Amino acid sequence: MGAAIRDRSMEVKLSAAIKLGDEELTQRQQDVLDIALSLLVEVGDKLTMTGVARRARCSKESLYKWFGDRDGLLTAIVQWQAAKVRPVPLGPQRMSIEALQANLERFAYDWLKVIAGDISVALNRLAITHAGPLSNLGHTVLTNGRFAVGKRLKPLLKAGRGAGLLRFDDEEEAFRTFFGLVLRDVQVRLLLGDEFELSDQDVIRDAKRATEQFLKLYGA
Known part of the structure; x- marks a missing residue:
């Protein structure tokens, strides 16, 4: 994988x-x-x-x-x-557990690669600095970053539920759980200046682990 x-x-x-x-x-x-x-x-x-x-x-x-x-x-x-986190293509055929897991891993990989990069760290630091009623940059980053990414993942979660592979009542809650499992403390550490790097193998490992943990929580 x-x-x-x-x-x-x-x-x-x-x-x-x-x-x-x-x-x-x-x-x-x-x-x-x-x-x-x-x-x-x-x-x-x-x-x-x-x-x-x-x-x-x-x-x-x-x-x-x-x-x-x-x-x-x-x-x-x-x-x-944010466009570097690719949307998941959903075909008309019934989804298998293998396809669901593969798509979740790919999504997690893209997401973690983007968030852990220097560019996202710089953007988020700038947004935090200018958050407040006199600036719309924080809102821009939320709307076109986190919220936009959520809209790309939720159709996959709904498709997994429709195929009987996932069980949840609230897709936003399920998305937020996946969000936390993928990012863990990585974003906070980077924003606060912790100098560490995730290799490609690290990102692949973490994407796989987050997906497995998510499926244990929400797998039907």
């Missing part, structure tokens, strides 16, 4: 993962967001439209046209980062 997770992780396609208005991101816009993500890790709260334009070698006018103001750019950054 671990090798399968690792192989699939190389096939991520994000070109249509998020949209700007009604338009899908162009390759150039994707490249700019990747550059903005890297710059955010370097400068944190000092991220500016001018700095992104300079690093990406594009005009500020283009940035404003694509993303609006700095808050719009940050929103697109959050969405682009």
Whole structure:
């Protein structure tokens, strides 16, 4: 299972993962967001439209046209980062326990890789710094991060319940349990500056363990 997770992780396609208005991101816009993500890790709260334009070698006018103001750019950054947690494809056929476990492991792998990365740590630190009534960045990170990820996982949980493989009354509660089993204390430790790294093998192991624990709790 671990090798399968690792192989699939190389096939991520994000070109249509998020949209700007009604338009899908162009390759150039994707490249700019990747550059903005890297710059955010370097400068944190000092991220500016001018700095992104300079690093990406594009005009500020283009940035404003694509993303609006700095808050719009940050929103697109959050969405682009969250898009790395891939939605689970659900076919019309009845789900097997093997398919359910494999999909949960893949989802957990993606999620943990994203959360444990430097970019997510920088984003979350920035959001915490600016949380409050005078800033909407915290709300943006919640809406386009944690809540968006929840919407991608819940259809799988419902499909598992419909196939008689999972048993729960509240899908939000089930999702939050999975959330806790996958992340454990990893995010808190990273936000507080604990310098540790998860290797790919660590992430595969933790994704598998979280899935097994979840199935023991909610397996029918």
